[in-house]
Amino acid sequence: MKILVINGPNLNLLGLREPDIYGTESYQALLDSIDETCRKAEIEYEVFQSNHEGALVDKIQEAYGNFDGIVINPAAYTHTSVAILDALKAVGLPAVEVHLSDINRRESFRKFSYISAACLKTIAGKGFAGYWEALLFLKEYERKSRHDL
Ligand code: DQA
Numbered sequence: 001m002k003i004l005v006i007n008g009p010n011l012n013l014l015g016l017r018e019p020d021i022y023g024t025e026s027y028q029a030l031l032d033s034i035d036e037t038c039r040k041a042e043i044e045y046e047v048f049q050s051n052h053e054g055a056l057v058d059k060i061q062e063a064y065g066n067f068d069g070i071v072i073n074p075a076a077y078t079h080t081s082v083a084i085l086d087a088l089k090a091v092g093l094p095a096v097e098v099h100l101s102d103i104n105r106r107e108s109f110r111k112f113s114y115i116s117a118a119c120l121k122t123i124a125g126k127g128f129a130g131y132w133e134a135l136l137f138l139k140e141y142e143r144k145s146r147h148d149l
Contacts, residue, residue, distance in 0.1 A: 001042075003071060003135060003139075009075045011049060012027050013027070023127060031047060043139055056074070064091040064093070069094045070091075072096070073097070074115050077115075084115060089118045094141055097122040098131055100127050
């Protein structure tokens with residue numbers, strides 16, 4: 001089981017960035033916690049972060065044939081990017097959308113996600129734990145899909 005974790009713009013500034021909303025832990029702390037979850041659950045993974053929409057689209061395209069699932073926090077592109085939605089639909093990999101904050105309880109422009117339409121589920125407002133939940137969900141989803149074959 002190999003999962004690609006994708007993080008969009010400004011998530012590399014975790015800790016510095018609006019700590020009242022995103023917490024005081026750094027991006028490296030998020031990476032460490034993802035690593036711990038994956039090691040315990042025996043999930044192979046790669047994390048990719050970019051501030052550029054096209055780079056995120058390229059990475060999703062490259063995932064085809066190389067990964068079994070995608071965990072994605074598209075950050076601000078959640079609310080604007082048809083290109084990321086189309087890329088996820090194109091590769092057709094099981095995907096879970098994650099947001100550190102609860103996008104439904106913030107400004108109204110954050111309530112709509114283009115990305116949800118290509119994802120099995122959306123996890124928002126659980127901080128780092130949202131990523132762990134998404135990884136374990138995809139592992140279980142893959143196990144069930146194999147069982148059904
Ligand atoms: C975010 C929520 C988005 O609205 C915002 O633009 C982000 C981060 C989150 O993780 O809570 O950059 O995706």
